[in-house]
Amino acid sequence: MANVTASMVKELRDKTGAGMMDCKTALTETSGDVEQAVDWLRKKGLSKAAKKADRVAADGLIGVALEGSTGALVEVNAETDFVARNETFQAMVRQIAALAIKADGSLEKLLATAYPGKGHSVDEHVKEAIATIGENMSVRRTASLSSPNGAVASYIHNRVADNVGRIGVLVALSSGGDKAKLAEIGRQVALHVAAASPQAATIEQLDKALIERERGVYLEQALASGKPKEIVEKMVEGRLRKEFFGQVVLTEQVFMGPGGDGKITVAQYLKGEEKAVGGPIKVEGFIRYALGEGIEKKTTDFAAEVAALSKSN
Structure with a gap:
């Protein structure tokens, strides 16, 4: 009986996406031959996961x-x-x-x-x-x-x-x-x-860098008004509280x-x-x-793919 190591199980799992115990069983059944183990798992219907791993799940x-x-x-x-x-x-x-x-x-x-x-x-x-x-x-x-x-x-x-x-x-x-x-x-x-x-x-829990970024924008806009510094500061703090803090x-x-x-x-x-x-x-x-926030779904332009194929033929 072949000595089935953890690295062999990991390699098979990476190839097939099958569970660890299934991979270990497959390697045991095939005397440690990884390629034969892949076929063993396929025949058992246990390697389907790998075929779908590159599809976006959003x-x-x-x-x-x-x-x-x-x-x-x-x-x-x-x-x-x-x-x-x-x-x-x-x-x-x-x-x-x-x-x-x-x-x-x-x-x-x-x-x-x-x-x-x-x-x-x-x-x-x-x-x-x-x-x-x-x-x-x-x-x-x-x-x-x-x-x-x-x-x-x-x-x-x-x-x-x-x-x-x-x-x-x-x-x-x-x-x-x-x-x-x-x-x-x-x-x-x-x-x-x-x-x-x-x-x-x-x-207090808001990112300080984000606050300073907004304060900088409001300050530049307020300075353009030509108002005195003390008025400008009040304008900036007022807008921060009402327009920014009030939103986020x-x-x-x-x-x-x-x-x-x-x-x-x-x-x-x-x-x-x-x-x-x-x-x-x-x-x-x-x-x-x-759900799905931050995940980019792959989009397929069927017309563009057909056009590309036509040019290559």
Whole structure:
């Protein structure tokens, strides 16, 4: 019997996209011959994943899970919306989101986590799903949020099934008051985050370089007005707060949830809810995932391809 090494298993896995245990079995069955092992896997229908690995997976689902005062988000991509409507795929995304609670936001840790009832990792389970469903898939990213002294709330927008959809949000609020009420308020803020897409929770959490960049633009515009320096400085700070912070900072944005009426900020909304909670409320942070953001889909110009072929003939 051939001595099947870890490097041999890795080489076969890279070639075929099959699971580690399947690769090890294939090498054992073929006396360590990698090329024969590739054929063995193909005959068993276990190397389909590799054939689809170069196809762009920009669809799929965002999954969310909550456990106590911790929440997690995952983005699991597939090639088409058709797969996103598949109940098996939805269940897989929900399960991966639940496992992400213990992964502390580490994608590497999540992929290496044992998938319940399967005897293999999350990474290997996704590879098997590729072979079964017939589309390229990947766990693209994960993040988690905790609030030991408060509550984490979630919201799924464009929901397709329980805890899965196209936009997922987590919001962490801290308070010494009623945690159940705090979670309800957090959900309203999460709904706002889904719609408003802020860049930071508070002004203090906003990238300082970004603030200075905007300040520089406003300063140059204000100086062109010819007004005195002290007036210019007030103009710049006023525009920063109203035009910039009011657009990108969660607590400074006009609250879009129930009762806001476009007249109060998120910070004012939270202040108004402190009596109901029984203590001050602080925004610890938020995470917002929108499906496929940042992924460039390959586009094919069929007419151009035909024209190119005609010229080459």
